[in-house]
Amino acid sequence: MDSSTIIAVASIVMAGLTTGFGCLGPALAEGRAVATALTSLAQQPDAAATITRTLFVGLAMIESTAIYCFVVSMILIFANPFWDHFLSAAGGK
Amino acid sequence: MDSSTIIAVASIVMAGLTTGFGCLGPALAEGRAVATALTSLAQQPDAAATITRTLFVGLAMIESTAIYCFVVSMILIFANPFWDHFLSAAGGK
């Protein structure tokens, strides 16, 4: 295997792993937050405005960790500095 | 194994793994959200409108992490920049 192949394989593998594994936590956390929001709504319907507002802020914060993972995956696929270096250094070798 | 074979194998493996593993979290989270929605509906039927609306927003948010994984899988199979590079560089080698 020449160098650019190895870089490509490593980038593909990590792009998949980072998104695939990194979405586990945010998904579970959002599920928990939504679930308690529903319980709270059923228990205290009068506080619906405060609850949904807090829920959306919280979901956005949790989603941010999923975004970090997705961003790293996209960087590894489409803006990978190591890959760019090997392409320019090794040309079409 | 020549370079394009390795890239292809890595892409196939990661496409499957990313979707297969990445759906675990969203599925469990949606199950939890739906389950508490049903409990809340049974407990407070009057708040059904607020509960179902919050549930659908939450499900969409959780589903988004499953979509990230599915998108990465599809990119790896059908729009893989590394694969395209090797195809153009190595031709039918």
Add this chain to the structure above:
Amino acid sequence: MDSSTIIAVASIVMAGLTTGFGCLGPALAEGRAVATALTSLAQQPDAAATITRTLFVGLAMIESTAIYCFVVSMILIFANPFWDHFLSAAGGK
């Protein structure tokens, strides 16, 4: 092993793994959703219409993640672009 063999093996392995593992989460999530639906029905039989409707929407949403996995498996077996490329490139080699 020549290239097409490796591609075939990787496709077979990932097709099985993706469906086999990817069904774990949806199955458990659907079991949870159905279970709480039954508890809610027993607790509040009057809300049966709302509960079953919400349940079926939720089950469809959860089932969608299982479908993603099944779709990826089917793509890997019957519409694999890498396999098609090697078949056309390498012929019957």
Add this chain to the structure above:
Amino acid sequence: MDSSTIIAVASIVMAGLTTGFGCLGPALAEGRAVATALTSLAQQPDAAATITRTLFVGLAMIESTAIYCFVVSMILIFANPFWDHFLSAAGGK
């Protein structure tokens, strides 16, 4: 090992793994659904019709994920396109 042997081994291994592992989730989920159905029946015998109907719809939905796994196993054993290709390409080699 020649190519057809490798394909055959991979197919056998994945056929077993997919069914063996893929039945874990549906079985546990059905056990949970049946268990809560029984609890609900004991708690609210009057709603037996609604409960059992919802239970059977839910069990069918969960069973569908087990069927996906079984289908993939059967495809890998009896309708494997890779195996067919190697048989026709390599003959009885």
Add this chain to the structure above:
Amino acid sequence: MDSSTIIAVASIVMAGLTTGFGCLGPALAEGRAVATALTSLAQQPDAAATITRTLFVGLAMIESTAIYCFVVSMILIFANPFWDHFLSAAGGK
């Protein structure tokens, strides 16, 4: 190792693994279902007919996933198409 040996070993290994591992889920699920059936009977003896009938339908459904695994094991041992092919192709080699 010649080809038929490899096929035989893979079939033996997967036959054992599929049944051995695949029975874990159904057994646990049936244990849960039976356990709640007993609790429900003790709580509501008057609904014994409905409970036991629902229990037996549920047990049959759960047992079906164990049967899938057993069927795959038996197919791998006694009706393995790959093994038959190698026997006919390679004769007694």
Add this chain to the structure above:
Amino acid sequence: MDSSTIIAVASIVMAGLTTGFGCLGPALAEGRAVATALTSLAQQPDAAATITRTLFVGLAMIESTAIYCFVVSMILIFANPFWDHFLSAAGGK
């Protein structure tokens, strides 16, 4: 290692693993069923006849999955078609 040795080793290993691992699930499930049966008996001694009858049917059903594993082990040790084939093909080699 010649072929019959490999077959023999694989059969020994899987015979042990299938029984050793496959008994984990049924044992735990039976323990759970017996435990709830005892709790139910203490709670509702009048329903002892129904409870013990349901318990024994349930235990038999759970035991059946353990029997599947034991049957596969015995087949692998004493009625292994692959072993018989190699014995007849390879003689006492």
Add this chain to the structure above:
Amino acid sequence: MDSSTIIAVASIVMAGLTTGFGCLGPALAEGRAVATALTSLAQQPDAAATITRTLFVGLAMIESTAIYCFVVSMILIFANPFWDHFLSAAGGK
């Protein structure tokens, strides 16, 4: 390593593993059954006869899975057909 050595090693390893691992489940299950029996006795001393009788039947049933494992271990050590075959085929080689 000649053939009989490999068979012997595999038999020793599996004999230990099968008993060592296979006793985990029955032991835990019996612990659970005994524990609930004691709780039930403390809660309903009048039903002591029914409880202990059901307990002993249940323990015997659970113990049966441990016996399966022990039987397989003993077969592998003292009545191993593969070992007997190699001894008779290979003599003292």
Add this chain to the structure above:
Amino acid sequence: MDSSTIIAVASIVMAGLTTGFGCLGPALAEGRAVATALTSLAQQPDAAATITRTLFVGLAMIESTAIYCFVVSMILIFANPFWDHFLSAAGGK
């Protein structure tokens, strides 16, 4: 490594593993049984005779699975038929 060395190593390893791992289950199970016995005694001191008698029968039954493991270890160290065979066959080689 000659044959007797391998047999000896395998016997040592499995003797340790079988006892070391196989004691995990019985120890935890006995701990559970003793714990509930103490709870039951505190709750119903009048049933002390029945409780302690049932406890000791149960402990003996659980201990039996630990004994199985210890017996297999001792057989592997001091009455190993494979070791005896190699000693007699290979002499002091």
Add this chain to the structure above:
Amino acid sequence: MDSSTIIAVASIVMAGLTTGFGCLGPALAEGRAVATALTSLAQQPDAAATITRTLFVGLAMIESTAIYCFVVSMILIFANPFWDHFLSAAGGK
């Protein structure tokens, strides 16, 4: 593989792993914090100001650990001192 390739691969792999795995904890922790915030809001709507203020401070603190991971990933991709050293030392080798 020459030195710069190895450094590049290690950097890619760790950049993905650090973000992918390191986001698991913060996501789950934020999910828990948001969930209890919603429960608390439903229980004590009068303390909404204190609760949301404490929640946001806590979320920021938890997010900081996710930021650490993201920072390390970005350093490994875009400001890696080892990579810079090999680039300057080995040039385009």
Add this chain to the structure above:
Amino acid sequence: MDSSTIIAVASIVMAGLTTGFGCLGPALAEGRAVATALTSLAQQPDAAATITRTLFVGLAMIESTAIYCFVVSMILIFANPFWDHFLSAAGGK
């Protein structure tokens, strides 16, 4: 590595593993038993005599599984029949 070295290494490794791992279960079980004993004493101080007596019998029984592991370790270090055989057979080789 000559034979006696291998035997010695295997004995050292298993002596450590057997005691190190085998003490996990008894320690946890004794912790549980002591914990419930203390709870029971606080709940029913009048039954202190019966409780402590049952506790000590139970602790002795649980400790016996730890002793089995320690005994196997000591046998492997100081009374290892395989080691003695190699010492006498191979002398100081």
Add this chain to the structure above:
Amino acid sequence: MDSSTIIAVASIVMAGLTTGFGCLGPALAEGRAVATALTSLAQQPDAAATITRTLFVGLAMIESTAIYCFVVSMILIFANPFWDHFLSAAGGK
């Protein structure tokens, strides 16, 4: 691989692992602390001053363990004595 490459790879890998894994514990612990703080605030709003003060001291203490991990990562990347030694010893080799 020459020495400085190995050192660089080991430093990169451990820098990522230490931060990525080491943040798991603090994040979960802070999530738990914040969660109970919110519960306590909802339960006893009058003690808000004491609760938030204790919370911040506790968060700082927990954050300190995350800082340890981040410090070790930064030392490994930017102030690594082994790397400095090899750079000075081996120069640009």
Add this chain to the structure above:
Amino acid sequence: MDSSTIIAVASIVMAGLTTGFGCLGPALAEGRAVATALTSLAQQPDAAATITRTLFVGLAMIESTAIYCFVVSMILIFANPFWDHFLSAAGGK
């Protein structure tokens, strides 16, 4: 590697593992025992004498399993019969 090196490495590794892993169980068990002792003291301060006495006996018993592990580690480091044998047999080789 000559024989004495291997023995030394195995002894070092097992000495660390045995203590490091073997302390997990006793520590957790003592934590549990102390925790329930404190709960019991708060619930029944009058029985403080009996509770603390039973606690100390129990802690000593649990500590004994940690001592077993520490003893095995110390034997492996400072009184290792295999090491002594190789030292005397191989001298300073």
Add this chain to the structure above:
Amino acid sequence: MDSSTIIAVASIVMAGLTTGFGCLGPALAEGRAVATALTSLAQQPDAAATITRTLFVGLAMIESTAIYCFVVSMILIFANPFWDHFLSAAGGK
């Protein structure tokens, strides 16, 4: 790899692992302690002095185990006797 490289790599790896993994336990334990302190403060504000004093002593004790890990990491990086020995023995080799 020469000796000093190996020592350096092992030191880097263990320094990271020890801190990264060793902080998991203390962080979780401190989170638990802080959490219950907050619950206790909300439940019994009058005992705030005793509770916070006991909390700080406990946190210091738990932190001490994190310090042990950090100390070992720092010793391995900056005061490693094996590294010093190889530096002095092998010089700049």
Add this chain to the structure above:
Amino acid sequence: MDSSTIIAVASIVMAGLTTGFGCLGPALAEGRAVATALTSLAQQPDAAATITRTLFVGLAMIESTAIYCFVVSMILIFANPFWDHFLSAAGGK
């Protein structure tokens, strides 16, 4: 690798692992003990003297297992008899 290098590497690795892993149990156990102490103090402030005294004795006992691990690490780094032997035997080799 010569002998002293191997010994040094093994000592470094085990020193880190023993402390890093061995601190997990004591930290969690102390966290639990402190947590229940705080709960008990809030529940029964009058028994503060007895509770804190019992807590400190218990913490000291739990800390002792962490000390064992730290002691073994320090012995492996600074008073390693195998290292001393190789240094004296092999000199500066």
